[in-house]
Amino acid sequence: MSGNTLIWAHDDMLGPHQPPFRATPEAPCVVVLDPAVVAARLYGLKRLVFVTECALALPNLRLRKGETVAQVLAVADELGCARVATVTTPCPQLSGFMDALAGRIELERMAPDPFVIPRRKLDLKRFMRFWKKVEDVAFLPTHRQG
Amino acid sequence: MADGQRDAADKSDPAGGPLPARFADRAALADFLAEAFPEAAARDGRLAGTEGGRAAAEACLAAVDPMAYGRTRNHLDGAVTRLSPYIRHGVLSLAEVRDRALALVDKPGEARKLIFELAWRDYWRRVYAEIGEAGVWTDREPYKTGWAATDYARELPAEIPAGETGLVCIDSFAEELAETGYLHNHARMYVAAYVVHWRRVAWQAGAAWFLLHLLDGDPASNNLSWQWVASTFGSKPYIWNRENLEKYSDGRFCRVCPHYGRCPFEGSYAALAAHLFPYRGAEA
Ligand SMILES: Cc1cc2nc3c(=O)[nH]c(=O)nc-3n(C[C@H](O)[C@H](O)[C@H](O)COP(=O)(O)OP(=O)(O)OC[C@H]3O[C@@H](n4cnc5c(N)ncnc54)[C@H](O)[C@@H]3O)c2cc1C
Numbered sequence: 150m151s152g153n154t155l156i157w158a159h160d161d162m163l164g165p166h167q168p169p170f171r172a173t174p175e176a177p178c179v180v181v182l183d184p185a186v187v188a189a190r191l192y193g194l195k196r197l198v199f200v201t202e203c204a205l206a207l208p209n210l211r212l213r214k215g216e217t218v219a220q221v222l223a224v225a226d227e228l229g230c231a232r233v234a235t236v237t238t239p240c241p242q243l244s245g246f247m248d249a250l251a252g253r254i255e256l257e258r259m260a261p262d263p264f265v266i267p268r269r270k271l272d273l274k275r276f277m278r279f280w281k282k283v284e285d286v287a288f289l290p291t292h293r294q295g
Numbered sequence: 296m297a298d299g300q301r302d303a304a305d306k307s308d309p310a311g312g313p314l315p316a317r318f319a320d321r322a323a324l325a326d327f328l329a330e331a332f333p334e335a336a337a338r339d340g341r342l343a344g345t346e347g348g349r350a351a352a353e354a355c356l357a358a359v360d361p362m363a364y365g366r367t368r369n370h371l372d373g374a375v376t377r378l379s380p381y382i383r384h385g386v387l388s389l390a391e392v393r394d395r396a397l398a399l400v401d402k403p404g405e406a407r408k409l410i411f412e413l414a415w416r417d418y419w420r421r422v423y424a425e426i427g428e429a430g431v432w433t434d435r436e437p438y439k440t441g442w443a444a445t446d447y448a449r450e451l452p453a454e455i456p457a458g459e460t461g462l463v464c465i466d467s468f469a470e471e472l473a474e475t476g477y478l479h480n481h482a483r484m485y486v487a488a489y490v491v492h493w494r495r496v497a498w499q500a501g502a503a504w505f506l507l508h509l510l511d512g513d514p515a516s517n518n519l520s521w522q523w524v525a526s527t528f529g530s531k532p533y534i535w536n537r538e539n540l541e542k543y544s545d546g547r548f549c550r551v552c553p554h555y556g557r558c559p560f561e562g563s564y565a566a567l568a569a570h571l572f573p574y575r576g577a578e579a
Contacts, residue, residue, distance in 0.1 A: 164386035165349050182314065187332055190514075191506045193339020195476050197328050198321070199510050202347025203384050205316065205324075214331060215311020223312075236385070239424035239515070264389035264417040273425060275529075279418045280411070287410050288403040291390045 154257075155179060155230035157221045159246070160186060161238040161261075163203035168259040169234035170208070177228055179211045180204035181220040189242055217246045222253055236261050266295040321346075339507055343476040345380060352381035361396040365408035371479050371544045376409070379511035380476070382416065389413045416516055423515035431518040432499060434527040440492065441575030447497040455490060456504050462558060464540055464548035465489055476510035481543055487524040488533050492571050493559050498525040534568060537561050 156169045156178035213220040234257040250256050265283045272278040318324040329336040359376050367373030381387045393413055396406040423431055454460050458469040468482045490501040498521040506512040522528035537560040541549050549555050
């Protein structure tokens with residue numbers, strides 16, 4: 150399976166313990182430094198250096214510059230990968246890239262590791278309302294969540 | 296830049312394509328990125344000391360002390376973790392940090408403060424997932440300051456990011472932000488309150504300034520925290536006074552400030568609120 154998978158590690162998942170890396174540890178991975186993301190997120194040089202250092206520490210990395218979707222597809226093509234795996238994010242720009250990719254190649258969107266798996270319906274109106282609903286599970290280690 | 300890297304850069308298509316995956320050192324990486332992304336370098340051309348990557352993140356995680364954190368986190372020199380850039384970019388997960396904190400204490404309650412703060416980030420992310428990019432840039436609610444949104448200036452006065460207000464505390468924080476890409480949470484609150492309530496500048500202008508410099512800059516935690524300070528996502532505006540700053544900084548700014556004793560942060564909370572929010576009704 151991993152021989153066939155390319156991990157697209159975007160800005161919100163630049164760590165080697167993210168779910169796709171655990172699922173396919175041998176898989177190549179691509180990080181794209183996309184001028185559209187750099188502009189939208191207002192990155193300056195110090196941020197760009199930090200982000201790139203995180204990327205450079207990832208296993209089996211292909212670092213690219215350019216438009217995210219085109220670059221991910223180009224690397225998948227180059228390496229003969231029929232499938233891309235990534236992690237979902239609330240960032241609409243990155244989610245938009247995922248939607249565009251999904252129309253072009255098989256895309257697996259994995260959930261990030263949750264901080265809490267709430268046992269009650271959440272109320273996001275104010276932090277303290279949220280906290281009251283998750284306080285019991287927030288103090289449980291990950292293996293006791295869920 | 297080493298010759299090999301120069302070759303790789305020259306051969307790469309300026310519109311996009313492969314970049315080298317190895318650099319001789321940090322300076323070579325920074326030079327390369329400044330050339331490849333001139334707009335980013337023009338926005339902010341400085342470098343911060345904080346190193347990216349999992350090894351650096353693990354070193355930072357290994358130094359976490361949840362009990363000391365609980366006792367001292369409000370102090371500017373307190374035992375805060377500085378994990379935020381790694382968490383922001385998914386190099387570490389909130390769950391991993393929580394699990395590590397729990398492993399270091401006898402009873403989960405001893406890690407309470409740290410886990411509580413981690414939950415703030417989870418909360419802001421969940422709100423962001425619901426309201427989206429446009430949502431985090433829009434006032435969630437009206438200001439509770441007695442001022443209308445239109446009373447707030449849209450632009451940040453240049454002397455604030457330049458560190459030239461003459462107020463030693465605010466100028467020091469501005470310099471630290473630009474220099475390191477990091478500010479302690481309390482310093483972020485002090486600066487945000489100064490921008491929004493003392494200078495009556497719309498929180499969006501301050502939020503954009505922070506995003507330009509923070510290594511942990513995040514549309515959820517940053518913008519929604521600015522809104523919390525401003526009172527557009529909270530029930531009242533956050534303000535502070537000189538006494539509070541002195542307590543949590545051991546007076547290091549005030550001691551050398553020419554405005555000491557007559558600075559804009561002088562006075563009780565009630566007196567400052569009455570001065571800053573003259574049109575607000577009686578305190579709820
Ligand atoms: C005006 C303003 C802007 C902010 N902008 C950002 C931002 O862009 N990105 C960001 O990650 N945080 C932001 N924060 C929240 C907080 O200040 C930082 O997360 C914290 O200071 C980072 O330093 P630390 O890692 O040493 O934190 P610690 O106190 O050691 O906390 C550990 C971790 O918990 C999380 N955390 C702690 N406090 C908060 C909080 N109040 N809100 C959300 N998460 C928290 C962070 O992930 C942090 O790394 C902002 C706060 C304010 C008041």
